Amino acid sequence: MRTTQMLIPTLRDDPGEAETVSHRLMLRAGMIRKVAAGVYTYLPLGLRVIRKVEGIVREEMNRAGAQELLMPIASPAELWRETGRWDFYGKELFRFKDRHERDFCLGPTHEEVITDLIRREVRSYRHLPLNCYQIQTKFRDEIRPRFGLMRGREFIMKDAYSFDKDEAGAQLSYQKMYDAYQRIFTRCGLTFRAVEADTGLIGGDVSHEFMVLAETGEATVVYTDHGTYAANLERAEVPPPTESDPAPLQPIKAVSTPNKRTVEEVTSFLNISPRQLVKTLLYKTGQEVLVVLIRGDHEVNEVKLARLLGVNEVTLASPLDVQVTTNAPVGFAGPVDLKTKVRVLADHAIKATRNMVVGANQPDAHLVNANLDRDFKVDQFADLRNAQAGDPSPRGDGRLTLAKGIEVGQVFLLGTKYSKKMNATILDAQGQERLAVMGCYGIGVSRTAAAAIEQNHDAKGIIWPVPIAPFHVHLLPLSQSTAVQEQAAHLYDQLGRAGIEVLWDDRDERAGVKFNDADLIGAPFHLVIGDKGLAQGHVELKTRKTGTVSKLPPSEVVGTVSSWINGPSTGH
């Protein structure tokens, strides 16, 4: 393609609206433009990258035995009411009414639609396993869209759904997708890690997320450096402590802590370690108010709490609820002599702590040397906290490290969650109706493109991995001289014949402008043709990533570029 025939509105300045690297560079490189918050137009250059990612996804999905179809973006509320997600999905679901006042939504994911299709069309186990996928625009009315394509309200996703006759088959389908995802993200040139994950709004039993490791990631990944354990923070298990505090029990006593509410205030006022303090948090579920005890230096993991309680979500109780339940304002709640009968849950670490500092359930007072069983009772111990760096691995293979990651894909083993609610049954070999066992598998295509930039850029711009680059070669003739122009035209033609994608900067611009735009756009290889070089019989081939320049005769260009692109080491 010639630059003059392509809409590539590069920007010299950073747009004020963009903070993160990928957002800024995609705007500056003329790849995307914003239409509304979290809603973007893909310009030709951006779309080329999207198509590259889609191509890799499509190849690997097909190779894994999945078949492509395309479902509608709009779907009727009835399907969503069958599974309860019309209500459960909440405000994230884009809803609208048609002219007859019937409720519809824009699909955020398609379990309902695909399950409806399969229950109608597939009756026999003979037709299973079945895995259908699509690549499509999805809609989620995010609470806070941000970072350009990273968290949009409209985004491109590949979603796949597998149907099996039994659990064993479903696990096999899951494993195939897991393997396919490994290949996809590897081929995209990303440094990533598959981690155990919670199942969230989608539901199901088993799940892995594929995380691109990057500082700007919104998710936290927990893993062992040398071991095999990796999970996201929501999921990461924390084993109970193996040693308990050997300190002798001290007599409990009340101390005045005027206006000291937070962990920091109380610990510095009493000159104690946060490890001695116990936070007494009041949580509300749909049904009850309950108490959660957590050590001062730990954080409650609400996903774990909700899962333990078997509810969708838990919220912290309001100050009023706290007052009513504990007889004290927020900041002075404690487990000792609670006025109201409530369930008390505690993180495992509480069991191993002695002589704890807790709220006194009266204003401006705490209790010191509170001890389990002697002074208060706990109804249930559980793993309720977030893992921290240095915690032992739940697999016993070392200590945990934390890192930030961008979630680019997630696979779920759903079991019969949807098939049961929607009565998607198939006949087995004995003629018995059985619920289809499902899995679902998503890849954020547009987010993958953004994540690739987060991981591959420098101060000057993007450095595309070869497989998803919008063009392989950026052809930069530096003058309008006949010799340079003819050589450029010739090489453009030769490279094109060899199947190499070339962006030909045919603008009558100064060298600096072309170089800067080329660095910004980030094609892996820059082919520079200037009068000086030609006079000496060579052109220059520059590797964007390393800045290395090779001078070579024009006749060797096609062969060299081909070997770099197709060869095993594309790390040029």
Add this chain to the structure above:
RNA sequence: CGGGGCGUAGCGCAGCCCGGUAGCGCGCCUGCUUUGGGAGCAGGAUGUCGGAGGUUCAAAUCCUCUCGCCCCGACCA
């Protein structure tokens, strides 16, 4: 949803406090010169100052309402 910030030319911004002809840089258009890392000179075009209402002789500027966008937070007691 709460807090903060911002809407003025394609982009980045100034002007607003203290009302009085709407500016700067880059970009864009024309011409000449230039041509290996964002050229020089000369000439030129470009704005419902986010929108609505109000105050005033007069509003980008003051007041009210409203829309949009960005950032942080969303309860760890």
